[in-house]
Amino acid sequence: MMNEQRITNTFMDLVRIDSPSGEEGNIAAHIERVLDALKISHQRDNYGNVIARIEGKGEPRMLCAHLDTVEPGRGVQPVVENGVIRSAGETILGADNKAAVAAILEVFTVLCKRDVSHAPVEAIFTRSEETGNYGALNLEYSLIHAKKGFCFDSGQPVGTIIIAAPFYNRIDVALHGRATHASRPEEGINPIGILNAALSKITLGGLDDESIFNIGMIRGGEARNSVPDRIDLQCELRSYSEEKVETHTVAVRNIFQDAAAHAGGGAAVEAVRENDGYSLTMDNAFLNATQERIQRIGIVPCFKKTWGCADNCIFRARGLEVLNLGYGAVNIHTAEEAITVRDLCEVSRVMLALLQSD
Numbered sequence: 001m002m003n004e005q006r007i008t009n010t011f012m013d014l015v016r017i018d019s020p021s022g023e024e025g026n027i028a029a030h031i032e033r034v035l036d037a038l039k040i041s042h043q044r045d046n047y048g049n050v051i052a053r054i055e056g057k058g059e060p061r062m063l064c065a066h067l068d069t070v071e072p073g074r075g076v077q078p079v080v081e082n083g084v085i086r087s088a089g090e091t092i093l094g095a096d097n098k099a100a101v102a103a104i105l106e107v108f109t110v111l112c113k114r115d116v117s118h119a120p121v122e123a124i125f126t127r128s129e130e131t132g133n134y135g136a137l138n139l140e141y142s143l144i145h146a147k148k149g150f151c152f153d154s155g156q157p158v159g160t161i162i163i164a165a166p167f168y169n170r171i172d173v174a175l176h177g178r179a180t181h182a183s184r185p186e187e188g189i190n191p192i193g194i195l196n197a198a199l200s201k202i203t204l205g206g207l208d209d210e211s212i213f214n215i216g217m218i219r220g221g222e223a224r225n226s227v228p229d230r231i232d233l234q235c236e237l238r239s240y241s242e243e244k245v246e247t248h249t250v251a252v253r254n255i256f257q258d259a260a261a262h263a264g265g266g267a268a269v270e271a272v273r274e275n276d277g278y279s280l281t282m283d284n285a286f287l288n289a290t291q292e293r294i295q296r297i298g299i300v301p302c303f304k305k306t307w308g309c310a311d312n313c314i315f316r317a318r319g320l321e322v323l324n325l326g327y328g329a330v331n332i333h334t335a336e337e338a339i340t341v342r343d344l345c346e347v348s349r350v351m352l353a354l355l356q357s358d
């Protein structure tokens with residue numbers, strides 16, 4: 001079955017390979033060498049995602065993990081202490097998402113060595129998830145045959161199933177005024193004044209029990225002694241409800257445009273849907289089958305909503321029924337990121353349970 005030492009070594013090898021978003025070539029080549037040694041067929045799509053396949057019986061299943069990591073993620077030195085793996089230095093560990101990569105390779109190893117009856121498996125190792133799900137967005141979907149599957153990209157305990165992710169609108173706002181010298185404010189239109197008026201009507205943070213608005217970046221101005229001619233805002237709106245993400249976006253747009261018009265300036269508001277969310281109810285058959293299989297191996301499934309957008313959101317928007325599951329790492333995206341050896345094994349045990357034929 002799962003081999004603790006083997007999966008730990010696989011994981012340590014993976015995290016020692018630098019793979020910041022956009023620089024996944026070395027880790028992809030490493031995975032291809034491991035697959036070659038196991039005699040598992042694989043290919044790279046046009047975008048550089050690695051796709052590996054094993055034959056099996058029944059409906060094919062997708063397993064997905066992303067190859068890239070966030071910064072600081074170069075020169076990772078993993079250490080194991082009392083069954084906990086963390087980075088020795090100031091870097092992240094990279095369990096996000098190399099724990100899932102290691103678990104897939106462990107499951108492949110087991111399936112190659114043992115005579116287990118299992119579904120055909122398509123493993124997809126995606127690039128550049130962290131910077132905007134680019135690997136999943138640019139995946140060559142014509143190469144993918146599975147209609148259902150699993151990402152393991154939630155920094156939650158093993159056994160967690162993500163049942164909701166938000167619809168996400170990026171909103172870019174340019175507030176236009178008229179530049180003038182600070183000593184003659186009556187001759188100008190200050191876009192900061194427009195922002196001020198807008199902010200008196202906009203809620204920052206939670207808008208209702210399923211929607212959040214944020215202004216994350218404000219830029220503008222040329223000199224201390226001048227009224228700027230424009231300022232630019234980078235905003236975002238997330239909601240579990242597709243209807244609400246749109247109504248809130250319209251409301252935000254109207255507030256900026258009204259405030260600008262009132263001041264005699266202008267507001268250019270560009271809103272773009274970057275991600276489609278989803279919400280599952282317990283009558284979803286695939287969700288039920290998944291929780292039942294997790295339960296069967298003695299792990300208590302638990303259900304969580306996320307505010308993040310993992311690759312499975314992209315797959316779902318393409319009509320593939322892909323769930324996102326917890327892989328047990330803690331403090332991801334920080335230098336305190338850690339995962340236990342036990343959880344590495346547990347992730348691969350869950351994967352195997354999800355692939356086994358009844």
Ligand SMILES: [Zn+2]
Pocket residue numbers: 066096097129153
């Ligand atoms: Zn991740």
